[in-house]
Amino acid sequence: MAREHFDVAVVGAGMVGVCCAMWLQRSGKRVVVLDKNTPGNGTSYGNAGTYAPFxxxxxxxxxxxxxxxxxxxxxxxxxxxxxxxxxxxxxxxxxxxxxxxxxxxxxxxxSLANILAHVDAGFDPLVSAAGxxxxxxxxxxxxxxxxxxxxxxxxxxxxxxxxxxxxxxxxxxxxxxxxxxxxxxxxxxxxxxxxxRHVLNPKGLIERLFKKFLSDGGSWRQREVGSVKASADIVEIDCNDADDLTCGQLVVAAGAHSKSIKGSGAEKLPxxxxxxxxxxxxxxxxxxxxxxxxxxxxxxxxxxxxxxxxxxxxxxxxxxxxxxxxxxxxxxxxxxxxxxxxxxxxxxxxxxxxxLPDSLPVISHSPRSERILLAFGHHHIGLTLGGITGRIIADLAEGRVPNFDISAYSAARFTR
Ligand SMILES: Cc1cc2nc3c(=O)[nH]c(=O)nc-3n(C[C@H](O)[C@H](O)[C@H](O)COP(=O)(O)OP(=O)(O)OC[C@H]3O[C@@H](n4cnc5c(N)ncnc54)[C@H](O)[C@@H]3O)c2cc1C
Structure with missing residues (x-):
């Protein structure tokens, strides 16, 4: 049976993954979100709800x-x-x-102040689009x-x-x-x-964002991703016991579990x-x-x-x-x-x-493949940084240069 294929697959439906999916969709990609649980039930469920540009x-x-x-x-x-x-x-x-x-x-x-200065540009358009x-x-x-x-x-x-x-x-x-x-x-x-600012219901916010993503044609499969394999043309996604998928680009946004996705390059990071x-x-x-x-x-x-x-x-x-x-x-x-x-x-x-031990997120291409993008490590401020992370990931997926310096968030700082 032919495997389903998408332009981009995002692994993880927390604040970071859902924002990545929405920004990728906004740049015209056919996007699927994969999560072993339903959206907003990971760390993003229970945070303090503080939108903290400070x-x-x-x-x-x-x-x-x-x-x-x-x-x-x-x-x-x-x-x-x-x-x-x-x-x-x-x-x-x-x-x-x-x-x-x-x-x-x-x-x-x-480096945190640099990205935090741009958080409204990542968060507000999504919140507003999702009503x-x-x-x-x-x-x-x-x-x-x-x-x-x-x-x-x-x-x-x-x-x-x-x-x-x-x-x-x-x-x-x-x-x-x-x-x-x-x-x-x-x-x-x-x-x-x-x-x-503060969010009155962090999980409720993710559900609203996700509803908008789906109503704009986004796809969702409840799957646990075990490993991925990037080649010159595609990324193959092994979904453990469920049907496998392929995609042109893959985003790893599985929060603290990102290292478990073998073959993504995340497993090599601290x-x-x-x-x-x-x-x-x-x-x-x-x-x-x-x-x-x-x-x-x-x-x-x-x-x-x-x-x-x-x-x-x-x-x-x-x-x-x-x-x-x-x-x-x-x-x-x-x-x-x-x-x-x-x-x-x-x-x-x-x-x-x-x-990560330097308290900076990883928002960059994977050292493993240009087809894999990494978006995790948002420690105490992932609710705040989710939106802007999604915007950066959409830029990288399109080959656009973001409008501020993102070199401090590169995975390469650990692999050089
Ligand atoms: C007590 C506490 C208070 C906090 N307060 C704040 C705050 O006030 N403000 C703020 O900005 N941040 C706060 N944070 C931080 C913030 O909650 C996190 O940085 C953020 O939730 C991380 O989001 P995420 O999308 O990366 O991860 P998650 O929300 O954990 O999402 C990852 C998703 O990946 C899925 N997944 C994992 N492995 C796989 C796999 N193999 N296959 C498929 N899916 C997989 C999981 O099921 C999960 O849904 C707080 C955190 C805590 C713990």
């Missing part, structure tokens, strides 16, 4: 190295490390720490420091943001409490990002994951009017459709381990310190942020 300061930093002993051994730390996992993934750990050197951090910050503007709230975000010590540690990051043109205003406690009167935790100061958690308090969304992050504890509280979502923290423990109940207790405890009268959470969730 997110150029990476987790890697000289301060992280200095604070590491405290972070690793304190019960109230936003970072949790599975030592057995770390021992078997030492090269990634060491590379991540190497990228905490000041010159590396400067490069990452500048999903009602799911996006423009009301800024506040990241709070409970103590002077926490604020002091953040000063270099604030300066870096200012240097890269990010709109950030440092506020004292009183104006923050006026803006968000339900906050109960101690507040020393906060950063106000006036051009931040992709790992930073696990993150969320809990939801149903009916408590009115406690906030915008995203509020609590910096010391590494999470955001976001008012969403039907509930207040508390999402964040970092756990290094890989893709296989089940949800760690201690992380849920951590978030629940901090949420109760942040607000009165929340009760018990109604939902618990674990997700896997796809992360």
């Amino acid at each position: 997110g150029c300061v990476p987790i890697n930093s000289p301060q992280l190295v200095k604070s590491l002993p405290g972070l690793l051994f304190s019960k109230s730390s936003p970072l949790n490390l599975d030592w057995a996992y770390a021992a078997t993934h030492l090269p990634w750990m060491l590379s991540f720490l190497k990228n905490c050197a000041p010159d590396k951090v400067e490069h990452t910050t500048a 999903a503007g009602d799911l996006v709230v423009s009301n800024g975000a506040i990241y709070v420091f409970g103590t002077e010590a926490a604020y002091e540690k953040a000063i270099p990051g604030i300066a870096a943001r200012e240097q890269h043109g990010v709109a950030v205003e440092v506020l004292d406690a009183d104006p923050i409490r006026e803006m968000e009167p339900s906050l109960r935790m101690p507040i020393h100061k906060g950063m106000h990002f006036s051009d931040a 992709l790992d994951c930073e696990r993150g958690y969320h809990i939801v308090f149903k009916g408590a969304e009115r406690k906030l009017s915008r995203v509020v992050g609590w910096q010391e504890y590494g999470f955001n509280a976001t008012p969403m459709e039907g509930g207040l979502r508390i999402a964040g923290t970092v756990e290094i423990a890989g893709l296989q381990k089940p949800l760690n109940p201690e992380r849920i207790d951590f978030l629940t405890d901090k949420a109760h310190r942040m607000f009165d009268g929340l009760g018990e959470p109604n939902e618990e969730w674990l997700g896997h942020r796809p992360t």
Whole structure:
């Protein structure tokens, strides 16, 4: 039987894959999306919903190295490390720490600021085409420091943001409490990002985008992609036990699982994951009017459709381990310190942020073949970067040069 053929196949129907599919379709391609699950059920399901053009300061930093002993051994730390996992993934750990050197951090910050300056041009046209503007709230975000010590540690990051043109205003406690009167935790100061937005339902947004993609003639097959083989003319896609496909170009946008697609070139890259958690308090969304992050504890509280979502923290423990109940207790405890009268959470969730050790995404041709494009590694800001990633991928697929320098996101930085 002849195999189905498409101009482009996109593997992964998360925020990144769906945005790639839409931008490729807009440049006239016949596109199929392949995902082992239904759209928007991976990491993109459970994020904090913060559209964060301000997110150029990476987790890697000289301060992280200095604070590491405290972070690793304190019960109230936003970072949790599975030592057995770390021992078997030492090269990634060491590379991540190497990228905490000041010159590396400067490069990452500048490269993130470079792409973040273009995010609206990737996100807004898709949201508007999908009629999903009602799911996006423009009301800024506040990241709070409970103590002077926490604020002091953040000063270099604030300066870096200012240097890269990010709109950030440092506020004292009183104006923050006026803006968000339900906050109960101690507040020393906060950063106000006036051009931040938030999404009321990240999965709902992806579903709307995907509906538009399908109604404009896009195709969808629920398949798990095992391996791919690029030749001079086509890419053959092995869909494990289901019918195989072929395509002219392939986009790997399978988030933290991208390495599992053999033959794509992704398997050679140092992709790992930073696990993150969320809990939801149903009916408590009115406690906030915008995203509020609590910096010391590494999470955001976001008012969403039907509930207040508390999402964040970092756990290094890989893709296989089940949800760690201690992380849920951590978030629940901090949420109760942040607000009165929340009760018990109604939902618990674990997700896997796809992360390269330099905290930059890979958005480029694969070192394996010009027919394969890679779009993953968006770590803490994939909801924000999905749209612009799709736009870059559509440019690369067409042989167009994007209108800003994308060399920092090339997979070749790991294979040279
Ligand atoms: C707790 C938490 C909070 C966050 N908060 C924010 C935030 O506020 N703002 C922000 O911008 N970002 C945030 N992020 C980051 C953001 O959610 C991720 O960067 C983003 O979701 C990554 O999207 P993706 O499309 O690459 O991956 P995913 O959403 O994981 O999608 C990948 C898809 O690939 C599919 N797949 C995997 N392997 C295969 C295969 N072999 N064959 C077929 N399909 C396959 C999966 O089923 C999945 O649907 C947060 C993340 C976490 C964990």
